[in-house]
Amino acid sequence: MNEQGRFITFEGIDGSGKSTQARLLAEYLSAQGREVVLTREPGGSPGAEDIRKLVLEGDPDRWSAETELLLFTAARRDHLERLITPSVAAGKLVISDRFADSTRMYQGLGRAALRGLVDQLHELMIGREPDLTVLIDMDPEVALERALARAGEEERFEAFGGEMQRRMREGFLALAKEFSGRFVVIDGGRSVEEVAVDVQRAVSGRC
Template sequence: MSRPGLFISFEGIDGSGKSTQARLLAEALRAQGREVVLTREPGGSPGAEEIRKLVLTGERDRWSAETELLLFTAARRDHLERTIAPAIAAGQVVICDRFADSTRMYQGLSRGDLRAAVDQLHDLMIGREPDLTLLIDIDPATGLGRALSRGGDEERFESFGEGLQEKMRAGFLALAEEFSDRFVTIDGNRPLEDVAVDVAAVAGAHLS
């Protein structure tokens, strides 16, 4: 009998270390014999990766919050259809670096007070949440410093500064309370190895 699939998302402010923790968890589960799909948002499918280029590069005012919401939702729908849903149906573990909770924060809270619109569009076009969401919580100033030190051309949201980081952290913690049935908050202000131990323990409990 095949094992059931599981959908795990990682959330957190920029520079929280969630991408590293998602990768480490994928490696650990693969070492245990699990089939794992490690993916990201925006992106994770060819069409969604094209949209990623549109929303993460360019000037701060390139898109309105409303336009960003539509673009992110379009990317997520393609990602869901082509990557996430087929993998879960095949019994694989999907580990996703960001999902709809990031849109609830970035477009729904910090960019335009569009939370109701985010949820309505999500219900209409996406219709599912992760089975488990791991929130890597970190000091906003530390996170921003890490994010900016990465360099590259995908720094459109980092350019909004520490004020956005602080607002986002508070928003993610509020989401963790709102969706307490699937959120687990993990202290990211520690060595990555210690964080990874906690991440693996939480994920393991859901997979047992």
Template sequence: MTKDTHSGLFLTFEGIDGSGKSTQARRLAEHLRNLGHDVVLTREPGGSPGAEEIRRLVLEGDPDRWSAETEILLFTAARRDHLERTILPALSAGKVVICDRFADSTRMYQGLSRGDLRALVDQLHQLMIGREPDLTMLIDMDPDVGLSRAKARQGTEERFEDFGPELQHKMRAGFLSLAQDFPDRFRILDGGQERDAITAELVQITLQALYQAPV
């Protein structure tokens, strides 16, 4: 039996900086489109005009530009706009939504990295978002390798990479712990594999979810 085409599928990618999740999200979207699926590829923070404006505020500038509490409010505001304007309309139209990061990143980067604020993140999420992904792909990667990859990009959105390797190690452990908290929706993939091998695994997991076969 196939999945109800009117409900869509909400799939997110998570992982530390430099894990390759953004590349794999694009590759999965391309593969699904080639198979005839209607796919919306989006990202957080961002994914809608208002959320993209907030993205520039939180990802650029000095590492100490915002407090963790302020970041939580900014990310939640961006996510609400993204949800209203991009994610929910696409799901209502029966599309596959692939999002590069979602609330799990806020649970990690703001909820754990700069104080014990996880409860605050979850409270705001329940109040203002109220939606979890159907499936979350966690690309697991050695933190030192990931940070080296991320810094090699030499982009302008390096505020969190500038916190250094200690944050990346803490985030990896946090994401793995989070996967245990939500075992029904998390799938952990080895980011150290060859790129094509990771993509093939992602496609298999996603197609099983689309057609409601056991994963």
């Protein structure tokens, strides 16, 4: 692994295990002597965490898809300015649980056909893609059961149900083909340890 700063993201449907795998990769790379920043979206900076509460808690129909898109973009811009860009510039590995691909799915495909608007806002206000995106792929029904079992307050998207999960899985796999140069797809329907080994192999040599 080289010592240049890199930006790695984890994507997948709710309950796929991506958050666990992001954490395990951060621990693995730290043990290899790399300086790692583990973060998440929406969130990752104080302002973005405030916006996270607005979009992930409360009634699933609280915001229109257009309003959600603006909120997520505002959170991502703050996250980029205050954490991601300076950390990568300092030679650190930034690992984020979700980034713009989630917005392409949940706002661009899931609730309304806003993909064109998502991409326009991304180009205008964000202007960067990850160096590597790890997609944890798994059966949407199993993932939904896991997501609902978490019993936390942030049930914003799990509440949309199984059909949403199926559409999101198909959409994420389509994104992996569209951006094949930076995506790697990992089978998440196995043990946590088996998935983690495959993630480590995928990242080694690229970051």
